[in-house]
Amino acid sequence: MDTDIGTSLQQPALEAFNGLTPDQYALVMQKGRVKKLQAKAYLFHQGDPAVNCFLVNQGRLKLTKLNEQGKEAIIRYVGPGELTAAVAVLRNRTYPVTAEAAAETNLTLWDKPAMMDLMHQYPDITINLLSMALERLDELQQRYLEICTEQVDQRIARSLLRFMQRAGVKVPHGIKIDIPLSRQNIADYTGTTLFTVSRTISRWEKRGWVKSGRESIIVTDPHALVQFAETG
Amino acid sequence: MDTDIGTSLQQPALEAFNGLTPDQYALVMQKGRVKKLQAKAYLFHQGDPAVNCFLVNQGRLKLTKLNEQGKEAIIRYVGPGELTAAVAVLRNRTYPVTAEAAAETNLTLWDKPAMMDLMHQYPDITINLLSMALERLDELQQRYLEICTEQVDQRIARSLLRFMQRAGVKVPHGIKIDIPLSRQNIADYTGTTLFTVSRTISRWEKRGWVKSGRESIIVTDPHALVQFAETG
DNA sequence: CGCTCTATTGATAAACCTCAAATACAGTGG
DNA sequence: CCACTGTATTTGAGGTTTATCAATAGAGCG
Numbered sequence: 001m002d003t004d005i006g007t008s009l010q011q012p013a014l015e016a017f018n019g020l021t022p023d024q025y026a027l028v029m030q031k032g033r034v035k036k037l038q039a040k041a042y043l044f045h046q047g048d049p050a051v052n053c054f055l056v057n058q059g060r061l062k063l064t065k066l067n068e069q070g071k072e073a074i075i076r077y078v079g080p081g082e083l084t085a086a087v088a089v090l091r092n093r094t095y096p097v098t099a100e101a102a103a104e105t106n107l108t109l110w111d112k113p114a115m116m117d118l119m120h121q122y123p124d125i126t127i128n129l130l131s132m133a134l135e136r137l138d139e140l141q142q143r144y145l146e147i148c149t150e151q152v153d154q155r156i157a158r159s160l161l162r163f164m165q166r167a168g169v170k171v172p173h174g175i176k177i178d179i180p181l182s183r184q185n186i187a188d189y190t191g192t193t194l195f196t197v198s199r200t201i202s203r204w205e206k207r208g209w210v211k212s213g214r215e216s217i218i219v220t221d222p223h224a225l226v227q228f229a230e231t232g
Numbered sequence: 233m234d235t236d237i238g239t240s241l242q243q244p245a246l247e248a249f250n251g252l253t254p255d256q257y258a259l260v261m262q263k264g265r266v267k268k269l270q271a272k273a274y275l276f277h278q279g280d281p282a283v284n285c286f287l288v289n290q291g292r293l294k295l296t297k298l299n300e301q302g303k304e305a306i307i308r309y310v311g312p313g314e315l316t317a318a319v320a321v322l323r324n325r326t327y328p329v330t331a332e333a334a335a336e337t338n339l340t341l342w343d344k345p346a347m348m349d350l351m352h353q354y355p356d357i358t359i360n361l362l363s364m365a366l367e368r369l370d371e372l373q374q375r376y377l378e379i380c381t382e383q384v385d386q387r388i389a390r391s392l393l394r395f396m397q398r399a400g401v402k403v404p405h406g407i408k409i410d411i412p413l414s415r416q417n418i419a420d421y422t423g424t425t426l427f428t429v430s431r432t433i434s435r436w437e438k439r440g441w442v443k444s445g446r447e448s449i450i451v452t453d454p455h456a457l458v459q460f461a462e463t464g
Numbered sequence: 465c466g467c468t469c470t471a472t473t474g475a476t477a478a479a480c481c482t483c484a485a486a487t488a489c490a491g492t493g494g
Numbered sequence: 495c496c497a498c499t500g501t502a503t504t505t506g507a508g509g510t511t512t513a514t515c516a517a518t519a520g521a522g523c524g
Contacts, residue, residue: 065373068462071381075373087366090359096370119359126358127322127351133365134319138328140372141297141307147379148423149303152512183471191380193513198471214470214521230300384480415503425481430504446489446502 014081015132016055019124028118032108037101039180046098050088052109056080059105060167060179063097064188074189076136077102077179079167086129089115102179147191150232153200155190157229160210164219174211174220182215246313247364248287251356260350264340269333271412278330282320284341288312291337292399292411295329296420306421308368309334309411311398318361321347334411379423382464385432387422389461392442396451406443406452414447 017025032055037043043054046066054061061078075097078084088095089112110118119126146155160177168175183194183201190197201217204210209225211218219225249257264287269275275286278298286293293310307329310316320327321344342350351358378387392409400407415426415433422429433449436442441457443450451457 065377067377067381069381069464073377073380075376087370090363091366096373123355123358126355126362130358130362130365131322133362133369134323137365137369137372138319140369140376141328144307144372144376144379145297145299145305147376148305148420149299149301182469188380194471195473195514196512199473202472212471232301414501426503427482427505428480430502434504444503 016083016125016128018128020122024122028122029108031114031118032110035107035109037105037107039101039103039105041101043099043101043107044085044095046095048095050085050093050095050112052111053083053085053089053115054099055083055108057106057108060102061105062100062102062185064100065097072188073191074185076139077163077167083129083132086115086133152190152192152196154229154232155192156186156197156200157225159186159190160217160219161222161225161229163217164222168219171218174218175222176216176218180215181217248315248357248360250360252354256354260354261340263346263350264342267339267341269337269339271333271335271337273333275331275333275339276317276327278328279326282317282325282327282344284343285315285317285321285347286331287315287340289338289340292334293337294332294334294417296332297329304420305423306417308371309395309399315361315364318347318365384422384424384428386461386464388418388424388429388432389457391418391422392449392451393454393457393461395449396454400451403450406450407454408448408450412447413449 017028020028034057037059043061044050044052046064056078058080060080061084063075063078063084064072065075066072078099084099085095087093119129146158150158163177163179163181164175167178169178170176183197186197186201187194201210201212204225205212207224209219209221209228211220249260252260266289269291275293276282276284278296288310290312292312293316295307295310295316296304297307298304310331316331317327319325351361378390382390395409395411395413396407399410401410402408415429418429418433419426433442433444436457437444439456441451441453441460443452
């Protein structure tokens with residue numbers, strides 16, 4: 001685990017188009033269409049026929065999955081520079097998740113044929129996509145390990161740290177997570193209930209590890225959280 | 233979920249090399265080296281520098297991940313025709329998981345440079361790898377949803393069904409899972425303890441849904457299991 | 465100010481884990 | 495073939511974690 005937290009925040013990697021010249025990049029972006037989403041608007045639903053691939057320019061998407069009984073798990077948040085729904089487009093499937101704007105969001109999208117063209121024209125894109133998919137696989141495996149082996153409060157600690165690294169901004173007395181996160185969201189992300197999350201975060205607030213408000217969390221003592229995440 | 237279980241078992245997909253002519257395929261295989269593993273032998277450990285990419289010809293690999301406290305989660309079993317460790321080779325990382333032979337296993341391996349050459353020479357391979365990575369991501373997302381939202385016995389049911397579909401062979405009164413699976417293995421796969429697994433399977437055995445022995449499970453009533461997995 | 469949505473907190477119950485002990489099983493060597 | 499050994503499995507008792515439910519408080523918005 002990274003012990004030097006808070007120094008290397010937010011590195012919006014436009015990894016999918018790495019290796020392209022600026023001209024090529026401009027061309028690729030021209031081929032896409034732009035779209036805006038209000039907060040809480042849905043982009044697509046799990047089970048919809050997959051038609052587009054999306055790049056987040058600004059804002060953030062929340063990807064969730066529902067089971068038969070209607071219970072929900074948050075798979076991940078997609079931030080600026082990140083791509084989503086390549087899965088479905090490539091394997092000719094319906095979308096395996098639901099995408100909702102967590103805040104006002106700004107996208108570029110390509111339809112299936114366009115995406116296929118790009119991949120054939122610029123093989124680097126395919127390699128980048130593969131690399132990104134493997135990266136996500138790795139992250140999800142890590143989270144799977146955590147949820148299998150650790151108890152709730154440890155998992156919550158890890159989640160906050162993860163959010164902090166991916167969406168942290170410096171504020172006077174700590175690092176603020178720049179995603180509107182309700183207790184329910186954190187619960188859906190860690191596989192617990194909003195009650196347990198609330199109790200846990202209250203406890204940490206009393207210890208001075210975090211400061212929290214309505215749908216907002218500031219981590220004030222990252223090292224304490226890291227320590228707790230690793231040793232319980 | 234697939235309701236017509238037991239008819240479409242075991243389809244060893246050599247997906248990585250789809251689209252190659254037989255000649256090309258032969259060439260690719262020639263460039264790899266062959267290796268044999270006894271049951272329980274380790275192929276590589278989490279954290280080892282990644283040097284090779286592996287294709288399982290016969291047998292099965294068990295991929296696991298350990299946390300800081302030494303607790304283990306089984307990420308997946310890799311069967312004939314499936315590839316593993318492409319992650320690490322591509323992203324220039326150490327192996328993110330540990331690979332152990334679950335039974336006597338027979339592999340073909342390529343080192344990093346060879347793998348890179350292949351990907352450049354046959355772009356189809358890159359696309360296939362991407363497709364496979366996305367497929368696994370999808371599967372893991374599904375399992376993540378399950379572990380987040382369902383309780384232990386439901387998850388055990390789903391796991392048995394998953395194993396059955398991937399490694400099931402027909403026997404007189406049901407479908408046998410052709411992997412040596414201890415209670416502990418099932419527990420590590422579903423995120424519970426061997427005791428809970430044991431109790432659960434005993435219950436199902438009394439109901440006639442499964443028949444089990446030492447490290448062996450035969451599913452005798454798949455539909456009952458499916459029903460249970462979906463409704464609890 | 466009233467309405468709605470989010471968060472807190474407590475009491476209670478359920479699910480599940482931990483630990484201990486007994487039993488079953490497979491393989492080995494006599 | 496049998497006894498022996500090491501592992502896997504079963505089962506029970508008891509405790510912990512966490513979910514569930516209910517009631518209350520706070521925040522934001524028109």
